[in-house]
Amino acid sequence: MSDTRQGVRAVLSALLGQELTPDTDDTPLLEIDADRYDSLGVLDCVAELERRFTISIDLVEDDLVTNFRTVATITALLDRKLHDARVLGVIS
Amino acid sequence: MSAAAAARVRFATSGSTGVPVEWSREEDQLDAETRLLAGLLDGDDLDAIHTHAPVAHLYGHLVGVRLPALLDVPVRHTHVTEPFDLAGARHPLLVTLPASFSVLARSLSSLERCDRLTLVFSSAQIPPLAHTVVAALGDRARLVELFGSTETGLVATRVFPGGTDWTLAPDVRFAPTLTGTGRLAIRGPRLAARDGWPPPEEITLDDEVTVLDERTFSWHGRAGRLVKINGRRLDLDAVRAALAAAVPDATVRCVPEPDAVRGEWFTVTVDRGDPATLRALGEAVANLPAWQRPRAIHTSRNP
Numbered sequence: 001m002s003d004t005r006q007g008v009r010a011v012l013s014a015l016l017g018q019e020l021t022p023d024t025d026d027t028p029l030l031e032i033d034a035d036r037y038d039s040l041g042v043l044d045c046v047a048e049l050e051r052r053f054t055i056s057i058d059l060v061e062d063d064l065v066t067n068f069r070t071v072a073t074i075t076a077l078l079d080r081k082l083h084d085a086r087v088l089g090v091i092s
Numbered sequence: 093m094s095a096a097a098a099a100r101v102r103f104a105t106s107g108s109t110g111v112p113v114e115w116s117r118e119e120d121q122l123d124a125e126t127r128l129l130a131g132l133l134d135g136d137d138l139d140a141i142h143t144h145a146p147v148a149h150l151y152g153h154l155v156g157v158r159l160p161a162l163l164d165v166p167v168r169h170t171h172v173t174e175p176f177d178l179a180g181a182r183h184p185l186l187v188t189l190p191a192s193f194s195v196l197a198r199s200l201s202s203l204e205r206c207d208r209l210t211l212v213f214s215s216a217q218i219p220p221l222a223h224t225v226v227a228a229l230g231d232r233a234r235l236v237e238l239f240g241s242t243e244t245g246l247v248a249t250r251v252f253p254g255g256t257d258w259t260l261a262p263d264v265r266f267a268p269t270l271t272g273t274g275r276l277a278i279r280g281p282r283l284a285a286r287d288g289w290p291p292p293e294e295i296t297l298d299d300e301v302t303v304l305d306e307r308t309f310s311w312h313g314r315a316g317r318l319v320k321i322n323g324r325r326l327d328l329d330a331v332r333a334a335l336a337a338a339v340p341d342a343t344v345r346c347v348p349e350p351d352a353v354r355g356e357w358f359t360v361t362v363d364r365g366d367p368a369t370l371r372a373l374g375e376a377v378a379n380l381p382a383w384q385r386p387r388a389i390h391t392s393r394n395p
Binding site: 017035038039040042056057058059 | 171172173174175191194195198199201202322352353354382385388389
């Protein structure tokens with residue numbers, strides 16, 4: 001289990017007010033709580049992930065609809081960004 | 093339906109307790125306001141309008157429907173989580189909501205090719221990020237804030253970079269009874285009417301202000317316990333009462349907070365942390381309309 005995935009799950013659990021478990025990692029977050037994970041909730045999620053992982057989400061390049069659909073898709077995006085940042089020496 | 097009634101356009105407000113209230117405006121009033129906005133928002137130089145504001149509300153309707161028609165410029169409506177696509181625009185008007193600045197801050201590259209940018213924001217606590225975004229754009233950007241409501245239309249404006257005080261719109265004046273500090277009361281030709289009634293002579297808003305001179309005022313906050321969540325008014329006392337009824341043995345508070353995405357939001361604190369209390373409170377929160385729910389519920393010994 002990657003640290004990234006656990007971190008994403010923790011952020012989403014706090015945001016949605018319910019404990020997310022690994023078996024919902026591929027469940028669309030809209031199906032888990034459509035009221036809280038509305039368009040503004042997605043932006044809350046973006047800001048909290050940027051703060052927690054010290055990364056930047058670029059909304060021109062990082063499409064929210066596809067990348068912020070599930071815990072698994074968010075984790076994949078963050079893993080790519082964290083890998084790129086390490087390669088570029090932005091983070092160790 | 094009479095011709096006069098047919099010429100009226102209706103807009104609903106959430107009301108201070110969340111109960112919708114409908115206000116109607118005459119075509120002449122909407123035309124006058126659109127022309128005012130054209131003057132305030134660099135209308136003679138704009139070549140496109142890009143908007144995040146829903147057109148069902150007065151602000152979105154004026155700047156997203158009537159203003160592009162008046163100026164004969166193209167308009168593009170974009171979902172609030174999506175960056176503006178400004179390809180080909182030399183001097184666009186960006187119509188923003190509180191959440192727009194979270195998006196703009198993460199899509200600045202899409203604004204690089206514009207020579208000038210005019211941003212407009214209305215009727216909510218502006219997020220601090222807004223000033224960061226405009227400052228990052230440098231001299232080519234200006235942000236015009238509109239102060240108003242569905243019932244009054246545009247009341248006043250201020251520009252960033254610029255001062256913090258508000259200047260009345262050219263056709264608005266303070267009510268004669270307002271001097272010094274008090275609830276903002278105004279008169280003007282664009283006040284909306286409730287159905288079956290003529291437009292009122294003056295309207296008193298929920299805002300506490302100090303009159304600085306004949307045309308300017310400083311804003312101190314809203315009277316009572318009103319917050320504006322993504323531009324919608326919510327009475328926290330009404331929310332607190334609804335939640336407190338579900339947990340009569342506990343003390344519940346609704347604490348307003350600034351919010352980067354919604355402008356303002358609130359947190360609920362409760363002085364009991366036992367499972368039964370938290371379960372009942374959680375159920376009461378779930379029964380609220382989604383937009384009226386708090387950011388979080390916290391237990392506190394001294395709520």
